[in-house]
Amino acid sequence: MILMKDIIREGNPTLRATAKKVSFPLSQEDRDLGKKMMKYLEVSQDEKLAEKYHLRAGVGLAAPQIDVSKRVAAVLVPDNDGSIVFKDVLYNPRILRESVKRAALNEGEGCLSVDRNVAGLVIRTDRITLEYYDVNGERHEIKLENYPAIVVQHEIDHLNGTLFYDHIDKESPFKLPENTIIIE
Numbered sequence: 001m002i003l004m005k006d007i008i009r010e011g012n013p014t015l016r017a018t019a020k021k022v023s024f025p026l027s028q029e030d031r032d033l034g035k036k037m038m039k040y041l042e043v044s045q046d047e048k049l050a051e052k053y054h055l056r057a058g059v060g061l062a063a064p065q066i067d068v069s070k071r072v073a074a075v076l077v078p079d080n081d082g083s084i085v086f087k088d089v090l091y092n093p094r095i096l097r098e099s100v101k102r103a104a105l106n107e108g109e110g111c112l113s114v115d116r117n118v119a120g121l122v123i124r125t126d127r128i129t130l131e132y133y134d135v136n137g138e139r140h141e142i143k144l145e146n147y148p149a150i151v152v153q154h155e156i157d158h159l160n161g162t163l164f165y166d167h168i169d170k171e172s173p174f175k176l177p178e179n180t181i182i183i184e
């Protein structure tokens with residue numbers, strides 16, 4: 001089971017590397033990788049289990065965060081009544097289209113690999129068309145918007161060596177650019 005000790009932090013070069021694509025059919029190792037990353041998210045979102053295993057909650061996890069430089073990310077986005085908005089393990093995810101409209105989470109973003117709060121608006125695209133392959137090698141092309149779209153962008157950033165605070169305006173972190181909505 002993935003624990004906090006397995007999560008690499010700022011300073012580890014893997015976090016700034018460009019991760020490699022996986023090939024299909026997936027090796028057992030790459031299947032297991034996706035499974036254990038999703039398991040981390042499920043456990044981390046269960047208050048009792050998260051406390052028991054001292055896990056920081058996450059709605060996404062990218063393989064580079066456990067020092068595996070492969071283009072694999074798990075995403076588990078609940079909505080506030082506990083149902084699931086989006087859940088899947090993304091293999092070789094790729095953003096095909098981005099809306100002109102930008103978006104930022106009101107409360108900013110956090111990252112398991114960043115042991116500090118970095119305040120400010122993380123400016124991202126509001127709507128994306130995402131291509132990815134699932135564990136069975138099936139191609140998916142889906143449209144996401146708002147919160148799930150933001151989370152997927154945070155994870156794909158990890159595959160490209162980008163961290164959330166790279167998108168925060170250093171001079172005025174809370175400036176709201178034109179054409180940008182705030183997501184509560």
Ligand SMILES: O=CN(O)CCNC(=O)c1cccc(Cl)c1Cl
Nearest residue numbers: 058059060109110111112151154
């Ligand atoms: O890369 C994944 N993590 O670092 C897991 C911890 N962060 C989050 O769950 C998180 C929190 C706020 C906004 C976004 Cl977009 C995300 Cl992703």
Ligand code: NI
Nearest residue numbers: 110111112113
């Ligand atoms: Ni992160």
